[in-house]
Amino acid sequence: MSRIDRSIVGQEFDRTTFSPVTAEQIVAYATAAGETDPRWTVPRPDMVAPPTFTLSLRGKHFMPKNMPAELGRNGFDAGKDIELGAAIRPGDVLTAVATVHDVYEKTGRTGAMTFIVFRTTVTNQHDQLVAHIDQKMMFR
């Protein structure tokens, strides 16, 4: 049996609607990422954000307040999976909803580990899916 309380799976812990995306925001993100292509470094009203732009969105809470106590407080980033949907353009109003998607254990060369997957679902003002972002955190 798992030693980790899985009752938090499915729990929504953050819902944030952001100000309309601006061309300047897209340029700032692309520039910070080292992009030099004018498609992303020159602001235009019809420009499309780079696919990973959604990772620059910051909600109010990074993780639930009621994390299982047995995990402790120190986890580390174990990677992200992003499923992309509709393109992001200036003027889009994005909403990010974060839930606990999964909790599981595994064992490896260095011992037992517990992973929590936080899923952020990003939609736009047309209720189109923009991205699913699965952020894994590993605790041991």
Added chain:
Amino acid sequence: MILDLHAHSEASEDSRAPLETYLKWLQRKRDLLPIDGIVLTEHRQWDPHADYRELEDRYGIRILRGAEVETDYGHILIYGVNDDMTRRFDFANVRLAAQEVVSEVARLGGVAAPCHPGRPTIGLCEHYAAGKPPLDGVVAVEALNGGSRKGENERVQALIDAHGYGAFGGSDAHLVSLIGICATEFDDDVRSIDDLVAALKGGRYRPVDFREQVRAARGAA
């Protein structure tokens, strides 16, 4: 025939390899990797509804399925998974009792075989060395694992010599380019998972290692 007995597709949380891409890779690398089939052994799970017959027909590569579970003696591959086994064990439990897994899987018609036995923490060798009693009923171990680090496969021969286990090989691929690099050559045809279970109990097989020729081909490219 030659089967890779240990592979993970993207159904395992730590793999990024789509099954069909494995098949395309094996089709393209046929001269280098003469693999007739693969056994998907996803981590801690069993999907009773998965059906890959259409892909088998399209690529001419046999696709069988097992599971890799986690126990108090390390990781164990289960071949011949059936409903009785999934009712008997929670495959997601990382603390399964290895002896129960080996005995019950055999009773229920399958084979449970420890994988990467030479690996620290999750390999059989370390648990035996720590003084735990040897498992009863083990018919074979994965003597050759494509994901092993230097020295890990080398530890397994002493285990086999001491306990008389059969020896097989698997790539443990989590990435497309690693499929088939270690595998098992069977003297008899293996057309189904029941054939595989029977073959593993029969002993007419051996591990085969394609890593060196893959490395040489990469070096020449």
